[in-house]
Amino acid sequence: MVKQHVESAVNGKIRCDACPVMCYIAEGRSGACDRYANIAGDLIRVDPLTVIESRLSDGGKIVPFLPDTTTAEWDGDIVHANSSFITAIGAGTTYPDYKPAPFIVSQKQNGVDMVTVVTEGIFSYCGAKVKIDTDRFLGPESAAVRVDGEQIGHVTTGEYGSQMLSLGGVHHLTGGSKKEGRVTCEALLKLCNTNPVELSIDGGATLIVQAGRAPIINGAEEQRMRVGCGSATIGMFAKQWLGHVDEVVVVDDHITGVLSEHQAGKLLDIPPTGIKIKGRRSTPGRYFQVAEPGTGWGGTDVSDPLSIIADFDPKTAYPGLRMLMVSTTGEQYGYYILDENLQPILQTTLPAALQQSVEIVAENCEPAMSSVMFMGGAGGSLRAGVTTNPVRLTRAVKDALTYVSCGGAPAYVWPGGGITVMTDVTRMPSNAFGYVPTPALVAPIEFTMRLDDYRALGGHMEAVIPIAEALEQAERRVGAIAGSAWPTAERNFQWGA
Amino acid sequence: MTGPLAHYLDGDRNGRLHLQHGPIDLVIGVDGAASVVAEEAMRRAAFNAAVARFQTVLDELVSELALLRAPVTPQSPSPRGAVARRMWAATLPLAETRFITPMAAVAGGVADEILAAMMRIFPAGARPYRAYVNNGGDIALHLEAGAEFRIAISREDGVSLGAFAVNAANPSRGIATSGRGGRSLSMGIADSVTVGARTAAAADAAATLIANAVDLPGHPAILRARAIDVIDNSDLGERLVVRGCGPLNAEEAQRALSAGAREAEKFLARGLIDRTALFLKDQGRLVDHFPISSISTARYVAAGTPLEHSQHA
Numbered sequence: 001m002v003k004q005h006v007e008s009a010v011n012g013k014i015r016c017d018a019c020p021v022m023c024y025i026a027e028g029r030s031g032a033c034d035r036y037a038n039i040a041g042d043l044i045r046v047d048p049l050t051v052i053e054s055r056l057s058d059g060g061k062i063v064p065f066l067p068d069t070t071t072a073e074w075d076g077d078i079v080h081a082n083s084s085f086i087t088a089i090g091a092g093t094t095y096p097d098y099k100p101a102p103f104i105v106s107q108k109q110n111g112v113d114m115v116t117v118v119t120e121g122i123f124s125y126c127g128a129k130v131k132i133d134t135d136r137f138l139g140p141e142s143a144a145v146r147v148d149g150e151q152i153g154h155v156t157t158g159e160y161g162s163q164m165l166s167l168g169g170v171h172h173l174t175g176g177s178k179k180e181g182r183v184t185c186e187a188l189l190k191l192c193n194t195n196p197v198e199l200s201i202d203g204g205a206t207l208i209v210q211a212g213r214a215p216i217i218n219g220a221e222e223q224r225m226r227v228g229c230g231s232a233t234i235g236m237f238a239k240q241w242l243g244h245v246d247e248v249v250v251v252d253d254h255i256t257g258v259l260s261e262h263q264a265g266k267l268l269d270i271p272p273t274g275i276k277i278k279g280r281r282s283t284p285g286r287y288f289q290v291a292e293p294g295t296g297w298g299g300t301d302v303s304d305p306l307s308i309i310a311d312f313d314p315k316t317a318y319p320g321l322r323m324l325m326v327s328t329t330g331e332q333y334g335y336y337i338l339d340e341n342l343q344p345i346l347q348t349t350l351p352a353a354l355q356q357s358v359e360i361v362a363e364n365c366e367p368a369m370s371s372v373m374f375m376g377g378a379g380g381s382l383r384a385g386v387t388t389n390p391v392r393l394t395r396a397v398k399d400a401l402t403y404v405s406c407g408g409a410p411a412y413v414w415p416g417g418g419i420t421v422m423t424d425v426t427r428m429p430s431n432a433f434g435y436v437p438t439p440a441l442v443a444p445i446e447f448t449m450r451l452d453d454y455r456a457l458g459g460h461m462e463a464v465i466p467i468a469e470a471l472e473q474a475e476r477r478v479g480a481i482a483g484s485a486w487p488t489a490e491r492n493f494q495w496g497a
Numbered sequence: 498m499t500g501p502l503a504h505y506l507d508g509d510r511n512g513r514l515h516l517q518h519g520p521i522d523l524v525i526g527v528d529g530a531a532s533v534v535a536e537e538a539m540r541r542a543a544f545n546a547a548v549a550r551f552q553t554v555l556d557e558l559v560s561e562l563a564l565l566r567a568p569v570t571p572q573s574p575s576p577r578g579a580v581a582r583r584m585w586a587a588t589l590p591l592a593e594t595r596f597i598t599p600m601a602a603v604a605g606g607v608a609d610e611i612l613a614a615m616m617r618i619f620p621a622g623a624r625p626y627r628a629y630v631n632n633g634g635d636i637a638l639h640l641e642a643g644a645e646f647r648i649a650i651s652r653e654d655g656v657s658l659g660a661f662a663v664n665a666a667n668p669s670r671g672i673a674t675s676g677r678g679g680r681s682l683s684m685g686i687a688d689s690v691t692v693g694a695r696t697a698a699a700a701d702a703a704a705t706l707i708a709n710a711v712d713l714p715g716h717p718a719i720l721r722a723r724a725i726d727v728i729d730n731s732d733l734g735e736r737l738v739v740r741g742c743g744p745l746n747a748e749e750a751q752r753a754l755s756a757g758a759r760e761a762e763k764f765l766a767r768g769l770i771d772r773t774a775l776f777l778k779d780q781g782r783l784v785d786h787f788p789i790s791s792i793s794t795a796r797y798v799a800a801g802t803p804l805e806h807s808q809h810a
Contacts, residue, residue, distance in 0.1 A: 013729060018519070019520070019555060020519060020555050020556050020559040021519050021520060021555070021559055021562070022559070023730065024729055024730060025729055026729050029728070029729055031520075032519070032520045032728075033519050033520035469504075
C-alpha cells in the first residue's frame, strides 16, 4: 500500500512521496490531495479514498478496472480467490489513536467472513532476541553488547550450540542517552530488516550478525554448528567406527573425545591404544582445554591435530594401529597409521567406511546461523486502532479468536498480559520494518479474526473494506511464506480447531 | 509512490469508472447507443481510452507545476502539456482583470482532456449519446443531439440547492462549482458558485473568480488568513483567503451576491460563460442571458433524479 516513509524534510516540512506532486507538508497540514498529512513529523494517511468509501456505505460494489489489452494475461485470481492476505507493511499508522487502523480488510475464508486489521505499529517497547550458533566464546553472561560504543543490549544465556543476545528494549531505546536510543534503534532496524550489524561485547568478541546468515566472529565466518561436543560425538558414532578403526579422537574446543577411553568405547570392548592427549582430563575419554580457542579444528587454534597428542605408550600401542582424528563439525579430519616407531603417519586415502562416518558427523552439524526474533508489545494505542475497547483485543488474542501475524509471518504471542509478540524476521518480507525518531521501530502487525468477532470486540466496522480494494492499493506483492500458517486458516483459531 | 488507480464503482464494468491519482479523482460515465450491445462496447472502448490517457496526466502537470502555479500574464511562456494548455487557454482571458493562475482550471482541464481522449476514438456520428467526466464537481460533458444531462447542485453538507438540465442545444459542455469548502481555497464567501461554460476548464476558472467576487471586504464576520498559512505552497501566495463566515443579514448576503453577479455578468458579456448560479446563506442568484434575477433557492428544487452532482471543488 501506500508507503509513508518520509524521505526528506525541509524546514520542518516533510516531503510526501505518495504521488508525483511530492508536496512539502508542514506539521499539522495536509497535502494537495487532503489524503496525507504531516502529524508530528510523520506522514499519515488521513482521508482514505472518499469516493470509494461513500460507495461502500451505500452498499455499492467496487471492481478493479482491467484494460482490455491485458485481460488475458492478467491473473484475476489474485483478487478473487482467497489467496491474498494484506500485510501491514507500509500500511501506515493511526494517529490520533482512536482513528481506525489504515486498513481493515474483509475477505471470505471458507464462507466465514474474516477481517484483518492491518496497521504498522510504533513499538517503543521492542527489541530483538538474537541466537548465534557458535561454540566460540562471545563474552561473559550479562556483558554489555555495544554498537559504536553505545550499549544496545547484553549477553544472556548460553544455549545448546549457541549464545543468546538480548538487544534493544525500552531501557536502551528511550531510557538512556539520546545517542544510545538512536544507535539502538538503528541497530534493531538493520537486524530486523536482515541487514548485517557489527556488535562488540565487553570482555569478549567482535561479531557481525545478520539474520539468516552465518555469524562472523572476530573476523572469521562460523561455518557449522556442531552436532555435540567431542565426547558426545564419540557417544553418537562409536558404533559406526567399530571394526574400521582402532582409535578415534574428536577434536573440540570444549571437550575433546577419545574413543578407546570413552564409556562408549569401553561398552563396545574397544581395547586401549596407549594414546596420550594433552590437556586436562575430565572423565575417561573426555578432555578439556586441549588447545586455545581459535578458528582451527573444532573451534580450537589447532591446525595440526597431532599437536594435541603426546607420544603413544609403547607398552600398549603397536605399529599398524589405525587412528581417525576428526573435528566436532566434521570439517577437518585425518586418518593415521602408526609406523615402526609408533609415530602416526598421515594417510592419503581414507577407507570408505570412515569417509562415510566423517560425512555423517558433518551432515549432522547444521550450518551456523544468526537468528533474529523481533519482539514487541502492542500497546494500548495500537490496539485502539483495531477496536474501540483495546483490552478486548488482548482477550480475543488470548482466546485464540484473533490470529496475530507480523508482515504475514506467524507471531508467537507470549502468555500473560498485553500482546507481546515474537516473530522470526527472516519469514517476513524484506524491509518490513521502519522507524520513527522517537526512537522506536515501526513494525507491521496484523490481527485476523471473524467479522462477527470483530464486531463483538468493538471493531471499527465502518472502516472495513473488501480485500479487492486493499489489493488495489498494494504497492508490493510477495509470495506466501513457505512453511508459515496462512493467516486466515481456520486452524489458527479456537473455533476452527 | 502510488500510481494511477482505476475501479468500477457499480459492481461491474458497465458501472461508472473511477480514476484516482494523487489529488485527482475522476468519476466517468458513458451511456446511450443504438443497442445495449453497442452501448457496452462503446463504454468499454471509452473507458480503455480514458485509463490509457490518465496514466500520465498527473506527471505531465507536475512537470510544469511551477509555471502552472504562477500568475497568468500575456507575456508568460505558455505551457507544453495538453492539459496545461487547456488550463492556460481557460485562464488567459480572465487574467486581463484579475489575478489568476492556470491552477484555477486544473480540475476542469483534466476533465476536458479525459473526455476528449474518450471521444477521439469514435468517428463523428458513431459516438455514445452521453458521456461525462466528473473531476470532483468540475464536469466535462459530451452530448449527442437530443441527449440531456440533469445536474444537481448540493451544498457541502449535502443539502440540495436545486438541479438544472444541459441538453445538446445548450452550448455548455463544462460545469464547475467553486466556493468555500472543498479542497480549493476561495478569496470570497460564496457557499457555491456553479458555472456552465463551453469547457469544464473555462467553467472552473470562471467559477473561481466569481466565487472570489462574492465578498464583503472588511466585514468583521469574515475570517481571513494568508493562503500560504492554510496550504503549503498555495499558488495564491500571501493573498487572503476566507476561512470562516459568521452570520450575515439578508441585505449583506444580497450585497455580496451582487458583487459576484456583476463579475459573472462581465464574463457572460464576453462570451466566456453561458450561465451561473450563485449561493450564499439562504440567498441565490442566477446569471444567464437574461437580466440579473434575484431568486429564492426554492425555485431550484427540481424534479427528477439528479444524474451527476456538482459539488464544491
